[in-house]
Amino acid sequence: MTDHDEAATAAVRPLTLAWVSRHLDVGERIVRAEALHGGITAEMRRLTIGRRDGGTRDLVLRSFVDPFYVERAEDWLSRETGALTMLAGTGVPAPGLVAVDPAGTHCEYPSLLMTRLAGRTVLKDEGLETRVPLLARQLVAIHALRPAERPRDYVTLTTADTVVRPKCADAAVWSAAVDVIRKPPPPYEGRFLHRDFQPGNVLFDVPSSRPAGARITGVVDWAAASWGPADLDVAHCSTTLALLHGPAWGLRFPEAYEEAGGVLAAGARERLYWRVRDGLASSEEVRSVTQPWREAGRTELTTRVVEERLDAYVTALMDTPG
Incomplete structure (x- = not known):
């Protein structure tokens, strides 16, 4: 050497x-x-x-x-x-x-x-309208896989007693949200899950001259791969989009997933359960996720800003009709 x-x-x-x-x-x-x-x-x-x-x-x-x-x-x-x-x-x-x-x-x-795969993570707001449908199509493709040997069932570590309510949050709204996850999980049709599918684990090739020509080049970090409801993967990506880019994008992602051919729970209450569960789960991780985002250039995403976005997202979920 x-x-x-x-x-x-x-x-x-x-x-x-x-x-x-x-x-x-x-x-x-x-x-x-x-x-x-x-x-x-x-x-x-x-x-x-x-x-x-x-x-x-x-x-x-x-x-x-x-x-x-x-x-x-x-x-x-x-x-x-x-x-x-x-x-x-x-x-x-x-x-x-x-x-x-x-x-x-x-x-x-x-x-x-x-x-090592080509491409890079893209966390900026610019071009999101192009990347969200790509994320949705990629997740549909993952859920379509049928492994010969089924992985272990999904794990959710958050409980009603471990949720951390942001200081800015409406206590009544969050109490109602916590009550949602006190109930047993609804029945579901199992799918192969990435379990941490979100922009930070997806690599893109984005031509500088044509951002609309972006394409996904890789999906990384499969350490939590498991078996469970498609709604759970969709909910996790939705929460991350809401914190990174604003609550409206978190609400948009399930629609993009269905437009790409994905199938979610039929009932509004079942959908709400998974989305609220993942939203509340992120309350315990705000500080740990915001640090790498700021290191990647999103310096405006302070803990307070992300907590405010989380509160707005959970509130919007609880205000959803049905």
């Missing part, structure tokens, strides 16, 4: 570096390591791999280093491994699995190595 290579890979821990190297093709080496920003649960690095022919290719290394997430990493990485294996060849643009160390047996921390 040259001095240049040693400097480039210094950011990758020694055991992890050796593990990655064992999974490269003969004659390949890591020539550069670059931190990727925007993730919440894991440390992400882009690895540039030098090939024997003089060219390069890129891989992505995900490592769980925070003690809270390390405890959950084996389950998440096992889910993601199963999802990426199943997605290969389906037409859904997901990363290709290269190697995984779910228990941190070979690396300093539980890690996953995968191919």
Whole structure:
């Protein structure tokens, strides 16, 4: 290894570096390591791999280093491994699995190595009218998959007792919303879920000269892939759109999903249950999600602004007829 290579890979821990190297093709080496920003649960690095022919290719290394997430990493990485294996060849643009160390047996921390997809996340308001239908069509395609082996059922961690009501919120409205999720979940027809489908996990190619020509190039972070109601994935993307771009976009997304051919719960009460459940779930995560958004350039999205948008979105849901 040259001095240049040693400097480039210094950011990758020694055991992890050796593990990655064992999974490269003969004659390949890591020539550069670059931190990727925007993730919440894991440390992400882009690895540039030098090939024997003089060219390069890129891989992505995900490592769980925070003690809270390390405890959950084996389950998440096992889910993601199963999802990426199943997605290969389906037409859904997901990363290709290269190697995984779910228990941190070979690396300093539980890690996953995968191919890098082209494109970038786009969190700005400009061009949203083009991207929302694309997001909807992509989610319909994901829900249409029928895996040979069904993944584990979805998990919702939020309960009526853990909801955090924003200071700006109307207590009566939020109390009524909490009462909605005190009830048992309505019956549903199961679908393959991404479970964290939202703009931060979707990559786009957006031509600078023609924003309307945007296209999706990848869907990432399959660690929570599971089986459950399509409404739950739609609700999660709706909530994120509401916080990123305003409540109206959160209300718009279910319509876009149905326009793309997706099928949601038939009854208004059933739809309300899933949308309110996800909206309330985000009340516990406002601070953690707003930080990477600000780092990505959305500096105006302070905790207070996002809490106000969440309150407006939950209020709009509770005001929906039916």
